[in-house]
Amino acid sequence: MTSNMLPFIVIAPVLLGLLMLSMPKRLNWWIFFLLNIVLAGVIFTLKSKGAMSFTFQWTLFGTGKVVQKLGVTPLGWFFLAISSAATLLFSMFSLDFNDKKHSTAIAPLWLMLVGATNGIFLSQDWISFFISWELMSWTSLFIIGHGKTSSFKAGIYYYALSFFGTMAMMAGIWLLFHRTGSWEISSGVLKTAQDLSSHRGFALTVLSLFTVAFLAKSALFPFHMWPQMAHAEAPDDFSAYLSGIMIKYGVYGLLLFIVPVFALTPRGTIKSISGVPWPMYILAVMSALTSVIGTVMAIFTNDMKKLMAWSTVANVGYIGVGLATGTSLGYAAAMFHTVNHMMFKGGIFASLAAVKYRTGEREMHRLGGLAYVMPITFFTFLLGIIAAAGIPPLSGFNSKWMIFQALFEKKMVFVATALFFASTGAFLYLFRGLHTIFLGQLSPRFRNVKEAPPLMSLSMIVLMILMLAAGIFPGLVTGRFNDILVAAGLNPIKTTLYSMTGSTTSINSTLVASVFALAVGVVFFLFVIGGRKRRVKMMDNYTCGEDPLDWNVGPDRYHYGYDFYQPIKGLFSWMPLGVVEKGYNALGRFMERLGNLVTSISADGTRLGWSFVLGVILIIVIGVVK
Amino acid sequence: MKYSIFLIVAPMAMAFLVPFLGHVMPALSKGLSFLTALAGTVLSVFLLITYKTPFTVIMGGWIPPFGINLHVDMLSLLFATVVYGAVTLGIAFQLSSVVVKKPYFYMLILLLLTSLNGMILTGDLFNLFVFMEIAGISSWALIASGNKTAGVRGALQYMVVASLASVAYLAAIAIIYSSTGTLNMAQISGGLREMNSAMAALAVLLILASLFTEMEIFPFNSWVGSAYRGAPSSISGLLSSAVALAGAYAMLRISYIVFGAGMGNIIRFGSFNITSILFWMGVVTVVTGEASAFTQKDAKRMLAWSSVGQMGMILMAIAIASEKSIYGAVFALITHSISKLLLFMIVGRLVSATGTSDWTRWKGIGRKNSILGIFFIIGALGVTGIPLFAGFWGKFTIIGSAFKSTGSSYLGVYIILAATVMEAVYFLRLAHALFEEPERKPGKVNTGIVFWTCTTLLALAVVIIGVFPAPLDRKIKKIPSELRGDNTSGYISTVYKAMGR
Incomplete structure (x- = not known):
């Protein structure tokens, strides 16, 4: 080689x-x-x-x-x-x-x-x-x-934001080039770190231009709305790639350029808030905000792919918080969560693709009970959401634990609170996904649905094994981080195959997993030797003696998955959700109006002459004013 | 190197011959016009290859200011080559299309070719005016030859604005002549500074107004939508890739040689700052042009307004006037001509296949004609300036030069960068629409060997320049030094040398 x-x-x-x-x-x-x-x-x-x-x-x-x-x-x-x-x-x-x-x-x-x-x-x-x-x-x-008008609408929204970021990056690249005289990334990092003390305004301009590009790609606030369109509308098998890998480009960019710059800046050259340089603190707050928004929006979503897209947004928020702390632990936590998110969100989107492959449905309230007919898919989804919710013994727990440890180290109370909120909210929407799609009543329409085809099942099984492995033996992944941390100018972290060491304590994940396995074993044993069991039919315990038709509701409306969290929705009605989207839409409309105004000049012959006069006036004004 | 005169004379002579010959043998006359353009292309490529240093040809032995000189340097040769190439492909495209045009049409194209090359090669302000008039008149006639009402409408709109522009230009020439006593560019150079600054400012204002019209700068560009829409597609393509190119060339030449003595200086007359006029008019044009294209449902109008946006960026580069920005401007102009001609050819065929230029009704047509669709994507990415496609290096260099110059404002650059988001959106929106599920069954687009040769050449050029910019780079990088006023191989000293002074 x-x-x-x-x-x-x-x-x-x-x-x-x-x-x-x-x-x-x-x-x-x-x-x-x-x-x-x-x-x-x-x-x-x-x-x-x-x-x-x-x-x-x-x-x-x-x-x-x-x-x-x-x-x-x-x-x-x-x-x-x-x-x-x-x-x-x-x-x-x-x-x-x-x-x-x-x-x-x-x-x-x-x-x-x-x-x-x-x-x-x-x-x-x-x-x-x-x-x-x-x-x-x-x-x-x-x-x-992919040749669909509706999907392209989502795609172009994503692309417009992303292209905006790319243009910002182009400006940043040039500013950096004029300063260093080389295109090399590493020399750019060194120079920007120096400039933070000598040419602060310039360095901050460069950093913010690059940050815009990376935030846009990683769907961090204020670009958090595109995954719910793009992830949802993309081809089903591609959504896993989109959410698993593509959302991480921005994370990579931040780790490549932004974090090392602040790591190389000597302490004290730039004002810091609770031990974090203020630009990074802002990044942390924006990331925390992203995960709160992602969580709240996921709770209200009825489309399963959109739900998971919002969940991706929330998870990228965790990653952003981790790397914004700027410590070794935060950096490692961000990378660990990146890997974990790749596995569990890949698994979840793969299982959703399998569901859609067999049923053709995306709205959750039309599904239900699929665990009976698609067990492998069900288990993939189950392990995926356990990991996403951060419950041991799966991988998500380990990385979230590290993120929180990094936050405790820096005493970032506000951000930690926001993440706790988002983490709790994650239970709400993840459980809902599981329950509505895979548990409960199996609709008679889907009685003959089969398990996903062999290769699809195989890749889901591999993903499950990976999630479990990273959950039980965190050292498999965290052991690789020390090279990277040293290369980025940070201290290595303490880690073994079985355990992780945070700022306040350490945790042995293998032990946790063993205890968990033991508990599951005991409960299963009790279940096996336990008392008499009676099988009930699926429709048996459903309506508690009421006839749904008396309440004037059809089967769809009656499904427990439909508008599940309506009461909670009221709680969040004060939040100005969707403000940023409205801002973008207003900008788009303004541009259309401007375009219409310009093109309407030619609608009338006399206006042509006037436009010429206007032009002459414009030249004079610009020439004299400057 | 006296052959360079043939670049102007040959198409002019053929333009006189074609209508007479057309009465007898229409096919022969059309073929001859194509061959003339092709021969000119070969000649200009030959001149480009053998080119070493800039030279000036004094016409008829009359030394300027009494006679006229042609100036051949890398800039004019390169642009003449592009104009010739574009017109050759345009004629071929027109010959291969279903609509049969009379020989007069080809006579007009040859006249257009003559005048554009004249604009590019001449070193005299009045001569430039004459060629601009010929270019204007032949373009109006060509536009009017398109679709009946739309063509006439577009031609009239162009005529109204362009007539105002030519009056303005003529008045400016009168002012300059009365003060300096010459109309030769090299001789005037610097002479404007010695004039009364108010008079100089007035002359500059009038010249700018007319050149902005030629170059489609807002708000002198209100005609472009209708003109491009009404013209036959081959002519729309030429308007964008040859006429606007010649306008931009005149802008480059006049602002560096006539307004300032050589490039690189901030040009101001009294309190009248020309550099900032060019810069901010460029910014305004990019924003309005891209916004207008963004709203269009009509593909040809969309392409027209996209040209406007590109020209705005190039005007900004001209204003920055650093070596790098000139390089970027020339690179962007050439690649824009190539990509835009490709797009107009494809759009032209799609219009004739579907009977409408409303692109929202073209859905799915690329599924049947996938190579056509892919070519469109190539052209679109080429104009937008995506890496690996031709437009990138020009745009990239312009943006880079803007971040290094004192004559520019970062705010303007950021505005332009943000405005190009719209460009990417509307181009890719149309490109994707070609592959969307059709509402009704799309027909087969009429193509042929000629069409495929033209489009393949152009598409290959877009990709090859994008991936290997080095050959074009070698040519273009000579230009900035030739535009400087202070060195011995620059424009001004070359002309003076040829005049024997």
Whole structure:
């Protein structure tokens, strides 16, 4: 394996993706799967070879030599490895998902997107990073749209926000280049860290431009509304990728550029609030706000994919809080939660895709009782939501525990309170998802529904095993973090295979899991030897003697899943939810009005002459005023 | 290097021949016009390859200011090549389309070609005026030859504004001539500064008004929607990729050579700051142009307003007047011409296949004609300036230069960056619509070998320039130094040398 493999894992998927545009769909999905095996194999062998890089030089006028460099850093390799592993699982899932009835033509674009993703994680210079970033943006737009008018509306909303961020990044890249004279990311980090003491205004401008790009991609406040459209409308098998991997680009960017800058700044050069530099404190508050909004919106959502999209938003909020603390523990917690979220949200979206694959339904109140007919799917969802809710012995508990430990270390009371609120709210919506889709009454319509096809089930099983493994042995994941932390200029964390050490205490997850397993065993034993059991029919205990028709409600309205949290909705009616969306919509309308005004000049011949006069006046005014 | 005169003379001579020949053998006359354009393309490419240093051709042995000089440097050669290439492809596209045009049409295209090359090569302000008039008149006639009512409407609107512009330009020439006694650009250069600053400001104001009209700068661009909509698609493409290009060229030349003595200075006359006029008019044009395109349901109007947005960005780059911004402006102009011509060709075929230019009714047409759809995406990404496609490097360099210059304002740059979000949205919205589930069964689009050759060439150019900008980069990077006033190979000294002074 030489360093020539680096451009290979970026360019090969892109070129093959282009080639696949002219090939039959079914073949494409196989190529997609096989190439992902190859890529994952290559990526996992990269690490053992140590630091390697591939440089490509050329000249662009006025900037001298452009050195494009692909290289493996600890952080990049980590993201590369987890994303390629997850992509492999998702591609296996897609192989069965895309049968005749459910097939979409997204495989070529998806493969190009995989190449772009590898490019983002390998880039050591801003030009390569920017090229990969843009390639990722527009390919994902077309995947989300996938030829459906309604889906494209969601996609273009996502793309507009993301493109806004990209343009901010372009400005940031140039400001950085003019300051350092090089496109290298690492020298940009060093220079910005220095500038925080000497040229504060400049450094903050650069940092905020990049932050806008990363927040937009990771759906942190004020860009938190696009996942509920895009994740929900994307092809079902792609939603897992979107939520598992794509939402993490922004997290990667923050870890790559923003966090190291503050880590390298000596303490005291910049004012701090409870031990955190104030810009990072603002980031923490915005992330906490994101998770509160995500949680509250998830509680009220009736569409299962939208619900999980809001849940993704909430989880990215946790990650953002973790990395905003700027400590080793917070950094590690953010990465750990990134991995966990990739697994459990990947699993959840995969199980939802399986449900939709078999039933064709997305509204939760139309489903119910599917646990009887789709047990593997049910267990994937179950473990996924246990992890998402942060209950031991699954992985989500470990990372949330670390996040809270990081917050206690910095005594960030306000942010911790917000996260506790969001965490509690998560129980509400996650349980509702489980109960409404998989438990309760099995509708007679779905009596003949079968379990998901074998490859789909297989990838869900693998995801379940991974979630359990990371939950019982946190060291499997956290053990990899120390290289990355050291590379980012932070201290290593204390961790073993079985336990994690926080700021106040340490916890042995394996012990917790054993206790949990023991308790489950005892309860199951009691259940087996316990008293007489009677099987009841499904409709038996349903209406408590009332006839629903007396209440003038049909079966849909009567479903316990419909408008489940209506009472709670009232509690939150004071929250100005949707204000940001309204702001964006108003801006869009303003632009349309402006456009209409400009184009209406030509509606009348006399206006043409006046517009000429107006132009002359405009020239004079600008010329004289400046 | 006297051959460069043929770039102007050959199409003009053929333009006189075509209508007579057209009476006898229409097919031959059309073929000849295509061949003329093709030969010109070959000649200009040849000149481009063999080009070493800028040179000036004195016409008819009359030394300026009594005679006229043609100036050939990398900037004018490159633009002449683009104009020739665009017109050649435009004629080929028109010849391959279903609507058969009379020989007069091709005569007008040749006249347009003559005048645009004249605008690009001439070194004389009055000569420039003459060529601008010819370009204007031939464009009106060409626009009017399109769809009956819409064509005439568009042509009339263009005519109203362009006539005002040419009057303004003529008045400016009169002022300059009465004060400096010459109309040769190199000789005037710097002469404006010695004039009464109020008179100079007035002259500049009038020239700007007319050039802004040519370059489609807000609010002198109210005609573009109707004109592009009414014109035959081949002509809409040429309006954007050749006529606006020539306008931008004139803007570049005049602002650096005539207003300021060489590029790089902030130009002001009294309290009249030209640099900030160019900069802020550019910003306003980007915002209004992109907003207008954003609202359009009509594909041709949308493309028209998108050109306006691009021209606004280029005007901003011209205002910044650093070496990097000139580089960016020229790069962006050339790639914009290529991508926009490609888009107009595809849109033209889609209009004739569906009978409507309302893109919301084109849903699903790309499913049957997937390569057409992919080409559209390539063109759209090329104009928007997405990396790996041609438009990126120009836009990228312009933005970079804006962050380094003293003549610009960061606020304006941020506004432009935010406005380009709209550009990305409306282009990709249309691109995706081509692949959406159709409401009714879309028909097969009429294509042919000629059409595919034209579009494939253009699409390949967009991708190749995007991935390997180096060959184009080598040409363009000579331009900034040639525009400087102070060096020996610059415009002014070359002209003076040729005049024997």
